[in-house]
Amino acid sequence: MAKKRLYNVGALLAGLGVTFKYMFQKKPTIQYPSRKKKHAPRFHGLHELRRYEDGKERCIGCELCSSVCPANAITVVGAENTPDDRRSPGERYAARYEIDMLRCIFCGMCEEACPTDAIVLTPRFEMSDYRRASFIFAKDRLLVPPEAGVGTAPDDRPGGIPADLGRVAEIKSTAEWQQGYDATWRGSILKTQQKGLAEE
Amino acid sequence: MSSAWWTPATSIWWVVLVKCAVLLFVVITTFAYAMLFERKVMGWMQLRPGPNRVGPWGLLQPAVDAVKLILKEDLTPKTADPLIYRLAPFISLLTAFSVYAVIPFSQPAPGNVWAIGDVNAGILFILALTSIGVYGISLGGWASGSKYPLLGSVRATAQMISYELAMSMSLIGVLILAGTTSLVGIVDSQAKWWFFIPQFIGFVIYVITAVAETNRAPFDLVEADAELVGGFNTEYSGLRFGLFFIAEYINMLTVSCIATLLFLGGWNAPFGWTAVPGIVWFLLKVGFFMFFYIWLRSTFPRLRYDRLMAFGWKVLLPVAALNLIGTAVYVALAG
Numbered sequence: 001m002a003k004k005r006l007y008n009v010g011a012l013l014a015g016l017g018v019t020f021k022y023m024f025q026k027k028p029t030i031q032y033p034s035r036k037k038k039h040a041p042r043f044h045g046l047h048e049l050r051r052y053e054d055g056k057e058r059c060i061g062c063e064l065c066s067s068v069c070p071a072n073a074i075t076v077v078g079a080e081n082t083p084d085d086r087r088s089p090g091e092r093y094a095a096r097y098e099i100d101m102l103r104c105i106f107c108g109m110c111e112e113a114c115p116t117d118a119i120v121l122t123p124r125f126e127m128s129d130y131r132r133a134s135f136i137f138a139k140d141r142l143l144v145p146p147e148a149g150v151g152t153a154p155d156d157r158p159g160g161i162p163a164d165l166g167r168v169a170e171i172k173s174t175a176e177w178q179q180g181y182d183a184t185w186r187g188s189i190l191k192t193q194q195k196g197l198a199e200e
Numbered sequence: 201m202s203s204a205w206w207t208p209a210t211s212i213w214w215v216v217l218v219k220c221a222v223l224l225f226v227v228i229t230t231f232a233y234a235m236l237f238e239r240k241v242m243g244w245m246q247l248r249p250g251p252n253r254v255g256p257w258g259l260l261q262p263a264v265d266a267v268k269l270i271l272k273e274d275l276t277p278k279t280a281d282p283l284i285y286r287l288a289p290f291i292s293l294l295t296a297f298s299v300y301a302v303i304p305f306s307q308p309a310p311g312n313v314w315a316i317g318d319v320n321a322g323i324l325f326i327l328a329l330t331s332i333g334v335y336g337i338s339l340g341g342w343a344s345g346s347k348y349p350l351l352g353s354v355r356a357t358a359q360m361i362s363y364e365l366a367m368s369m370s371l372i373g374v375l376i377l378a379g380t381t382s383l384v385g386i387v388d389s390q391a392k393w394w395f396f397i398p399q400f401i402g403f404v405i406y407v408i409t410a411v412a413e414t415n416r417a418p419f420d421l422v423e424a425d426a427e428l429v430g431g432f433n434t435e436y437s438g439l440r441f442g443l444f445f446i447a448e449y450i451n452m453l454t455v456s457c458i459a460t461l462l463f464l465g466g467w468n469a470p471f472g473w474t475a476v477p478g479i480v481w482f483l484l485k486v487g488f489f490m491f492f493y494i495w496l497r498s499t500f501p502r503l504r505y506d507r508l509m510a511f512g513w514k515v516l517l518p519v520a521a522l523n524l525i526g527t528a529v530y531v532a533l534a535g
Contacts, residue, residue, distance in 0.1 A: 012500070019499040023244040031249075 016118075039123050044106040046124040049143040050117065050151035052089070057119030057143065059097060060090035063111035065119055067173055073103035074110060097142060101127055101135040122152045221314045223300050231449045232262030238494045245498040246456065269445075272438035279345030280419055280435065288343060289443035290435065294338025295329045302326060303457050304384050306467045314479065322383035323375065326458060327368060330409040330413065333451065333480030334360045337415070337422060340433035340444070349418040355505065356422040359412055362512040363419075366368055367409035370402040373527040374462045387466030394465035401523040403463045407492070410455035412512070414448065418500035421508055456489035457472035 030037050039045075050058045061078025079095035087093035110119050129135060144151035236251065236258065243250025251258035276282055302322040306314040313475035319325050334356060341353020375381055377398060378389040386395075396403040412419035433444045461464060464485045467478030503511070 015499050016495060019245040019495060022240065022247055025247060027244070027247050027249050029247075029249050031252075 008013055039125070041119045043123040043125070044108050044121040045123055046101075046144055047104075047110070047137070048098060048120050048151050049094075049139065051144055051146065051149075053150055055146050056086065057088045057093055059094045059114075059118045060088050060116055060118070061092040061094040064113040064115065064117065068109045068113040069104075070107060070109060071103045071105045073100045073105075074098070074102075093128055094139070095137070098136055098138045099142065101137055102132065120152050216316055223316065224297070227297065227300055227450060227453070228446070228466070229417050230453060231446050232266070234453065234490055235445075236261050236335040237433070237490070238497075241369055241491065241494045242498045245495070246249065248482065266442075272441075274438040276438060276454035277345055277435050279343065281343040284339050284343035285435075286347075286440070288336050288340030288377070289440045289447070290336075291339065292333055292447035293443045293450075295333040295336065296447040297466060299326050299329050299450075302383065303454075303461070304387070304466070305482055306477070308384055315383075318382065318384050320385075321381045323371065323381050323386070323458070323462070326454070327364075327371070330451065330454065331360075331364060333447070336444070336447065337432045340436065342431075344435040346435055348428045348434045349432050350431070352422050352428050352434070355428075356415070356432060357418070357460055359415075359421055359508065359512075362509060363409045363412040363516070366512060366520040367403055367413060369460075369517070369524050370399075370409065371462060373399045373402040373524050376524075376527050383461050383466075387461055387468065390465040394463065394468070394470075396463040399463065399523070399527070401519060402527075403459075404519045406463065407489075407525070409512075409516060411493060411496060412508070414451045414455055414493075416448075417497040418502050419508060420502060421505050425448040426502070452490065452493055453486065458484045460485040461488050467530045487519050506516065 052058060059076075061076060063076045063078065066074040066076045075096065075098045076094050077096040078092045081087055081091060081093055106121065107120050111121055127135070239261075240258070242252035251261045254260045254264050258514070278284055302315045302319045302325050304315040304318060304322075306311055308314065308318065336420065337356040337360075338353045341349040341351075341356065374386065374395050377395060378386040380386060380389070411417075414472075415422040418432075425432070429436070433441055436444060460482060466485075467482040469476060470483050
């Protein structure tokens, strides 16, 4: 065992050398408000409720996001579309859609569950505020304003979705949605019915 | 206009007054930027940019710091001794300022010294004043009427007394070689050899004790944020805390000036580079010491209290004494 030296001058000088060297090294600081760190391509930030190109809301008030949410952060109250006030192409729309950002863990399950790609996590992350109540984001802050277009498509995000995830190509318009709806649901129901008839 | 405010007899007072005003301004500005410099350098050494939000490169930081300190509430604890509590910061600051009365900054010109006064016992004057400065810290901690400041002030007393001994002894070696206690005389006698070469041991001891004397890390047992909250100044706030703060930095500047004057040849130019004026050399050398103290602070952790005392009494003091005796014997035999 090395003899313990009470006053190891060499070690002191070596320490001074380290700090002197560090003085000239590049500083890793990011000057935050003026410069921001590059986020990961699939960064999960603030949610956004998207629209179709004709301005209709994508959300059909199915509450799947709310059911899947592990943090119970989402509240959806659906309402029936009426012929003279069609908010969404489906039968229902979200009359209330609220996310408590203090509960949300930004896992993205709502986005995965959404059958219409209505809710999407954008890379926006600056949500600081002074009051707890202001962290409950309702439709007025979640829904893309009509003049701002359709919102961030999941595949538009920087980096996009890896091709091997096999997501169905994005449905761009209400008409397409109707076709898709027919093709998937009505179509399959028809097929089942036909199949059943044929078997009988 | 018959009051004759400008006569040969009164002119000396005016000159001193102007010198005082200029010096006060220079010293306070230096303090402000020494603080910024310290935060910058420590930041760089810790891989941070340091303050850089106020003004270009954070150059206006001292101004906003001053505003902050002035606007803060001036608290006096219920248990404090109000008079001494309020007096203590002024003792610290006044003694810290007074030292600059005798520090010469450059070669004396005919009819003028680059100091408020060229006192023939300048170094003794400085040592006396810095010793009084300890009273500010001790009394401030004592009068706060609370436990951490008290511990801090007890440490201050013990630490400063034990380190001042070794410090004085290391300085006496220089005084013996120079044969004078006048600061101008000491610098003049270093025209050939700066005293840090013949008095290298004394130089090292002085630099170490000066850190302890100014309560700077790694010898900042008096403040010891980690164990004593803020040490002697725990209860102080606002401007009174600011006064202690200013005093600490001015003391740092003082010990740097003394080290420059006594060991690094004051305003003497190295290698005969006399094209650069003496005051520039003086300031460069002082700046080097200031940097060195910041460098120490960002490198070394605080010593344990008993180790600090052991180091002072068992290492520095005997070595300083031997150095002093050796110097005295050398001068007696050779001179």
